[in-house]
Amino acid sequence: MTLIAERPAVIGHPEEHEHGRLGVLGWLTSTDHKVIGKSYMLTALAFFLLAGVMALVIRTQLAAPDSTVVSQHTFNELFTMHGSLMLYLFVGPFAFGGIANYFVPIQVGAPDMAFPRLNALSYWLYLTGGLTMVGGFLTVGGAADFGWVAYAPLSDAVNSPGAGPDMWIVALVLTGFSAIFTGVNIVTTVFYLRAPGMTMFRVPVFTWNMLVTGILILIAFPVLTAALVMLWADRHLGTHIYTVAGGGVPVLWQNLFWFFGHPEVYILALPFFGVVTDVLATFSRKPVFGYRGMIFATISIAALSTAVWAHHMFTTGTVLLPFFSLMSYLIAVPTGIKFFNWIGTMWRGSIDFTASMYFGVGFLVVFLFGGVTGIFLASPPIDFATHDTYFVIAHFHEVVFALVYGAFCALYYWWPKMFGWMLRERLGKLSFWLFFIGTWITLISWYIVGLHGMPRRIAEYSASTGWTTLNQIATAGAFVMAAGVAVFLVNVYVSWRTQVRAPGNPWDGQTLEWAAASPPVHHNFTWLPPIRSERPVWDFNHPDHTTQQVHRKEAATAPSDPAAVKTAHGQDVGEERHP
């Protein structure tokens, strides 16, 4: 049945639309962006846990020299699937299919995504693609084992025969289309379904980042899909696109892959930049500092990210070192602006140290160091020395760990909105500290062992290398991080068993999702506040602080009034102002 959605009038309750079927059939047939968004998040978290278990097995193997916990072949499958699951099936789908799907329509005041059925199709392609990738383990030859980057000629039919690698290729084509469809959906939703008064420069930074991510997806994923199709043709049709034998060029694969791969890094990171921006502003009770600067920085990062791909290929000797080195350095400028603005947002704010805020600040700290070691690696001489060592592993895990902080930050922040009950704050902070301590134990030992020359992707090393102690420390750190994740799961269970009801606006939020009920009704809003700035809900709840055309600078320095709204460390019930 097609429903004609109407824009809610300023006051008054339009009749409820359809309530949706319940149970499995309801799930299979839903085109509601909230249901699809939650499905995405749950599925992505499941892949995260699976990939995390693989990481622990890898770390167990490496905890002792000459270890035989798993065979060489299994080890290769494990790091390949660990990386592939984490990057292709966890971070991206969690952020873009999950959080963006749920919150972009709500933040712009829309009843749903622009193409709800296409949105549902995205999810089904993601789920089937993801299962296909993991299904590789069930084949005779095992899962793909050529690393998450599938370099030619290792990925050709001679070096990697069997169905597992083919399933990996097909899986990425499926999830690639899923990402492209979601990208189209998000861009269209932001361009065409905004509420009246929601001009582009009032769209929350989170949604802006998702819009830019959507465009980046449209730039990057088609290249990956095309490259994969050619890889399949090389494997099965006897073409020689990436094989020297027939006149092909193996390094072409690397060019195509990284033309996707580097923007992909920002497809994963930009969403969490957005999450953290919103969260820092909310819990500092201030508007985002340098709102427009933030948006221009996001756009510049996205633009530059299309022109740095070959910094992953410095050691191939086939790329223009100065060009790619310079472009990579340039990204530090907009990223620096962002850090400046994040600090500016918190500066003199009355900060509420919630679990979400902990993870938000954790994101800043960890991402900063990941970025700094990234600048090291953008310098070809340093990269020549450290390429394919654990130094690189430490660098990019520092970045991806930061994204996990971003994911937890988003979960603690929006959980009450999505499920209608709160997560426990104390357990959240315990989970944070475990994860944070584990992060540094692991990373510091990886950086050092990398500088001592330990290569990545090795299943064994001998005691004479002197790498044993550092590897043992790294493994211990990994288990501390795993404990942090386990505490999160306990938190979800405990909070679910004894539920603390979430009010509509528990954090005194600023953006439109906090004007909706928790969880929002079908088609999201029964009521919308007037939209006169990038934080309409705050304006409405604090008329004394933000008059309609207030200058942002004044708003930023206005003292916050503790009496106006309670600071609810998650438990306290904030005032609900809307009818």
Added chain:
Amino acid sequence: MKVESRFLLFLSMFAAVTASIYWFTSYEDAGSVMLLAVCLLGLLPGGYYYWWSRRMTPRPEDDANASQSDGAGVVGAFPGSSIWPFVLGLGAAMTALAFVFGFWTALFGLTLAISAVIGVIVESRRGGVH
């Protein structure tokens, strides 16, 4: 519509400039072609939006002073629940698996996909229920 078009046109211009610098410093074709594609990707929709933004009256969402009632009324038609995306997704996945396991999975896959397409069309024709 103006900001949207400028955003896309900016990306397009950026890609045009980097593509030319890259081409004339490296003469590497794969990267240059891809950068050129980025330029086109921004240019086509960006140019279209630009063309329209000069010809249309601003929409309520482009008007800084619009009130909610300016946009009251129908926003658009949104399909209610539908089984067809699931069927189409399953069909597409089974068709794709034919590239691993051979043609037989495509038989099931294409059957599902085609019925899903028919299903969606019928559903949309019937649509518009208030």
